[in-house]
Structures are given as C-alpha cells and as structure tokens.
Amino acid sequence: MGIFNNLFGSKKQPQSEKENREEEVPDEVKRLKSRDGNKDSIFFYKTLNKIIKNRESVAYKLRDQYIQENNLVALKNFGNNISxxxxxxxxxxxxxxxxxxxNWQNFYLTNLKFYLLAINKQTLLNGLYTHSSKILAIGILLNIDRAEFKKISERYVEEGYEDFVLDGLVHLKYHPxxxxxxLQFPNEIYIQKLSAILKSTSKQEAEAIVKDTLENxxxxxxxLQAAYESHKTEFYSGYWAWExxxxxxxMGLDDSSFKDNPYYPYDMVHWTGGN
Incomplete structure (x- = not known):
C-alpha cells in the first residue's frame, strides 16, 4: 500500500514535540508533480493529513460505533458527512x-454505502445536491461498475429523488x-450548462458547451460558492469540474480543445483502469 497507508490514516507511534512541529513528508510525495497550478504536492499532502486526523478523532469513531451497533438510523443521519x-x-x-x-475505486466503494443511506428527498433540497453530483461524477470517472449505479438508481426511485442532471448522470451508467x-436548481448557470450538454443533439454541440462552461x-x-478563492485558505483541495x-x-466527447484548461481533470477522464 505504501503511501496510501499515510493517506488513509495509518496508526503511528507517538511523536516527539519536534516531530509534531516538523511533519515528515514521504519521499514519494516529494517526487510528485502537483496537477494544480496554485499549490504544490506537499501542501495537499499536509492538508489532507490534517483532515484525516480530524476525521479519526470524530467521524470515524462514531461510524465504527454505529456499524458495530447496526444503528442504521444513526448511520443514515451521519452518512452525508462520511460519504x-x-x-x-x-x-x-x-x-x-x-x-x-x-485503491481509489476501493475507497469509493467503501464510502458509497454511507451515501446510499443518506439519500432522501429533503436533503436533495438542503445541501445534498452538489454532494450527489460530485459523487456520481467521480464514480463515472473511476469506472465504477454499473451494478453500483443500479443501487444508486434504486435509492433515488425509492426516495423520490428527482433531478434532470443527477438522473442523467445515473442513466448514462445505468440505462433503466x-x-x-x-431541475431542482434551474436558475444556476452551471446546472443549466450541464443540462444543455445532456440535451445536446451532437457531440460537437456538447463539446462546445463544455469548453464554454470551463472557460466562463x-x-x-x-x-463554487464557499469554495470560491479557497486557494487563499489552508484547506484548499483544487478546483476540478468533476461533472x-x-x-x-x-459521452465519448473530444476534449482536445479544452484538455489544458486548469479546471479540467484530464487524467481522470482518460484513466482506463479498473474495468
């Protein structure tokens, strides 16, 4: 597992005060080249480790407790945070x-079950929309199996969870x-653009809309709301147009005209592993 032991929050021996002050960065991280133009790899590594430590102290302990107790009500209420x-x-x-x-796929699948628990119609209107669109998009980019999208579909139908864009993302992986x-948020321009891509009548039209959306x-x-200008903060994670x-x-679009756009995760689009 190598570096993933660090990223997933492996157990460490107690550190001296000096070691706590001067967090050691693995050589593997030092050799990485950041895909983001605002920060280097070490920044992202250290910031993620801060998040992991916080999660370990609160979220993961409660998650493990609820799993052990088979407390589905608590897990459902907690699922949005964990997923x-x-x-x-x-x-x-x-x-x-x-x-x-x-390993990214395995991590996705481990946490997807908490998202499935969290899905309900009310939370779609109160904060779960962007959460859902990112989870669906990353599932597509990581080549997550159709069977997992079937589970998402079943939960959407069961809860009356309806939105043209979210439904479209699920449908593209699970056609039934x-x-x-x-559209739950019809006045938001980004949502309008995603909808227009799904409704496009040709690949050329869809490609032009993607390019315009990325650029403008x-x-x-x-x-981006709260994430806007977050590169000026200590918890910046990058600006990526996952959807x-x-x-x-x-949709098999040609991305040659926008492949170098700073918000376009080119490597994820063209990753073919895990099939």
Missing amino acids: SDIYTYVSYWYSMGQPINE HPISDT HFYTREN LAALVKV
Whole structure:
C-alpha cells in the first residue's frame, strides 16, 4: 500500500514535540508533480493529513460505533458527512499528483454505502445536491461498475429523488434509470450548462458547451460558492469540474480543445483502469 497507508490514516507511534512541529513528508510525495497550478504536492499532502486526523478523532469513531451497533438510523443521519470523503480525498489525491489506481475505486466503494443511506428527498433540497453530483461524477470517472449505479438508481426511485442532471448522470451508467424533467436548481448557470450538454443533439454541440462552461462559467462565485478563492485558505483541495469531466468521459466527447484548461481533470477522464 505504501503511501496510501499515510493517506488513509495509518496508526503511528507517538511523536516527539519536534516531530509534531516538523511533519515528515514521504519521499514519494516529494517526487510528485502537483496537477494544480496554485499549490504544490506537499501542501495537499499536509492538508489532507490534517483532515484525516480530524476525521479519526470524530467521524470515524462514531461510524465504527454505529456499524458495530447496526444503528442504521444513526448511520443514515451521519452518512452525508462520511460519504463526503469520496470527493474530499479524491480531490486531494488528484491535486497532489497521485497516480490514479484501483485503491481509489476501493475507497469509493467503501464510502458509497454511507451515501446510499443518506439519500432522501429533503436533503436533495438542503445541501445534498452538489454532494450527489460530485459523487456520481467521480464514480463515472473511476469506472465504477454499473451494478453500483443500479443501487444508486434504486435509492433515488425509492426516495423520490428527482433531478434532470443527477438522473442523467445515473442513466448514462445505468440505462433503466428514469430521467425526471425537473431541475431542482434551474436558475444556476452551471446546472443549466450541464443540462444543455445532456440535451445536446451532437457531440460537437456538447463539446462546445463544455469548453464554454470551463472557460466562463465554472470558476465563479455563484458556482463554487464557499469554495470560491479557497486557494487563499489552508484547506484548499483544487478546483476540478468533476461533472463536466464525467460527461466528457461517458459521452465519448473530444476534449482536445479544452484538455489544458486548469479546471479540467484530464487524467481522470482518460484513466482506463479498473474495468
């Protein structure tokens, strides 16, 4: 597992005060080339480790307790927080310059079950929308099996969880999934653009919309909200247009005209492992 022992939060021996002050960075990380233009690999490694330590102290202990107790009600209420690790960790690993591999898929699947528990119609309207779109997009980019998208589809249908963009992302991986005409947030430009790509009548039209969105509508305060200008903070994870990338991948679009865009996760789109 190598570096993943560090990234997943392996148990360490007590450190001296000096070691705590001067966190050792593995040579593997020092050799990485950041995929992000704002920060280097060491920044992302250290920031992720801070998050891991915080998760270990609170979230993971409660998660393990609820699993042991088979407390599904508590896990459902807690699932949104735990399943957010999917895009939090993947964003840091990707920005850091980590090679994409099957360990990322395994991590996704481990946390997906908490997302499945968290799905309900009310949370779609109160914060789970962006959470859901990122999880679906990263699942597509990591070549997660169709059977897992079937599970997501079943939970969406069971809870009456409807949105044209989210349904479209699921449908592209699991074709029996029904697609609602409803957009939960029809006034948001980024959502409008994703919808337009899904409705496009040709690959050329879809490609043009992706390019325009990356250049003019992704890095905006309206779209990124609290994450806007987060590169000025200590918990920056990168600006990655996961949803656009997922549509490019699953729709087989030509990305040559925007492959160098700083918000486009090119390596994830073209990763073919784990099939």
